[in-house]
Amino acid sequence: MALLEIKNLHVAIDGKEILKGLDLAVNAGEVHAIMGPNGSGKSTLAYVLAGKADYEPTAGEARFDGKDLFAMEPDERAAAGLFLAFQYPLEIPGVATMTFLRTALNAQRKKRGEAELSTPEFLRKVREVAGKLGVNQEMLRRAVNVGFSGGEKKRNEVLQMALFEPRLAVLDETDSGLDIDALKIVADGVNRLRSPDRSTVVITHYQRLLNYIVPDVVHVLSRGRIVRTGGKELALELEARGYAEYQQAAVA
């Protein structure tokens, strides 16, 4: 059984249909890339999976680990092991990064019926994860993402992913605005988490990130539907030929 199974998903925002019957199955242990032109519905897919308000599915279903994903609140989805790395991570003035990480991790653990981590246990874990990802302690002392560069914000997303150890990570354009060094760090963080029972969905416009996070399956999303699915070589083909033919195909 697939870890994530989406069938005939329709999503409308403000009455405008963005996803128009999307099907997707991601097995445990797999890395899937979803590529597509701007406006094809990539970010909508990410948000509807995470449970953002105003991104209500109008038809279809999504099952996560066998459970009805849309019946769960966003925080329940996180506790169940779904993680969305935001395309634009938000700055939260006044909330210390450490407080945020600890509150989130313990909220997830509590919901799963696990013991909350004590302060020393938590600190040990954060330092270990931060060390592996090359995130400096100074960044952790600041308010969440406040004054962070674009690369630091993305690195903070990867840090959270590594800390929460989700079953399914959805990376929404994590490569946007990153230089090559930052890209490698982000990819390294994702690759570290690869394991037979974890899955990753990498949403991206460009093939570049997939040089570092090598996908098992590549999908092309156009006009709200998956229009083609292939192996990693499909990404290279898209890089060479662009999305034009898919946009036309969807129109026809």
Next chain:
Amino acid sequence: MNGARLARSKRMNAMADVKVIRTAAETGLAHAYAQARDRLPGDDAIAAQRAAAFDLFAREGLPHRRVEEWKYTDLRVLMREAKPLAGPPDAAAKARAKSAGAILGDVECRRLVFVDGAFVPELSDTAALEPGLRVTSLAAALADADPTLVDKIGRLAPANDVAVALNTALMGDGAVIRIGAGATIERPLHLVFVAGDKPVATFMRSLVVAEEGARAMLVESHEGLAGNDYQVNAALELFVGDEAHVDYVKIIGEGAEALHISTLAAAIGGRARFNAFTFTTGGAVVRNQLFLRFDGEGTVAGIRGATLIKGRQHADTTLVASHIARGCQSRELFKAALDGEAHGVFQGRIIVRPGAQQTDAKMMTQALLLSERAEADNKPELEIFADDVQCGHGATAGALDPELKFYLIARGIPAAEAEALLIQAFLGEAVEGIEHAGLREALMEEVAAWLGARG
């Protein structure tokens, strides 16, 4: 068009003329003064001050919405009756007052306790005063007519404010504190004002003089029982000498039905440091007034506050900061979290007098509306009469940012907890301005408790 406007304004004048019809509260206050004037403490000079202040009230009546400074807090409407003046507190009220001021948590203070407006020596800590510190009650100082202590009473009270005038007319007790030149008082001084279980009115006047180079921290807290609709009018005149450093915190945690009016009137000398923080969570109707005057050059001041109200609470913070001397810096930051049908008001006016060149004053007020029925009125004003100054103000009002909230919830934090984190962060920016770490933490805990009770 003009004719119509003229006709209406004539009618308004006609209405103003018939205002001699007193409200029940105005009649009650006049009665209270007539009854009490002969037994209120003080010599002839004080009695004359009381009489002049009462005359102002008799002329103006209670402030109402057509008085610009009271536009949002119409006392003629909000104050239905005048409660009788409080008598001496009974043993039960005193016993309850022992645990008052608990909001300060572990912060060890020198406590001066007032129950129903009267100083209670046996609950207060007046032993082993630090060198340079003098502490007494207003009633005692006035009874002794000790000019070294009471000569400054009334000097800072704004001449045209009716709430302060009522306080002057009816002041019964309060704290009188002098911190001698150069003295550093490590232990914070805590004026603990507690209301008993009777629906009474108290008029408390305090005077604090921090002489040149003195250093002290002053906390004033107000609390009472939830089911008692008592009335509090408290005023503090504060003199901060040259090169003195005074930190002041006022905590308005009155019972849910109380009417609370309090005023800080401060004159700050040169090269001084002054921080004020007002924290409002309690009371049905609260008017928190700050009148500050920067009299000496080169002073640095931080004037901040946080208001957390819900239900049908009404809290008005009105600030007038007058820069009279040159080269002072003031930062004003007031934040309010308004839930339910609460009504938060902030009126802030920065005045820069002609001589106050190189003033650097920045004021910001922000209201967070936690419910669709909450209301915020923000009125920032600058009056600048000097040409070489840096002044600015800003005001915002709005709901929590749904994007920020979603980011937290998507990380597994339940919605209520996510809101609490964001509200704490919002208010924390103001609370952080308190230099005393213990007090800062105590107030943040109070914020957390308020958010916890919100559910």
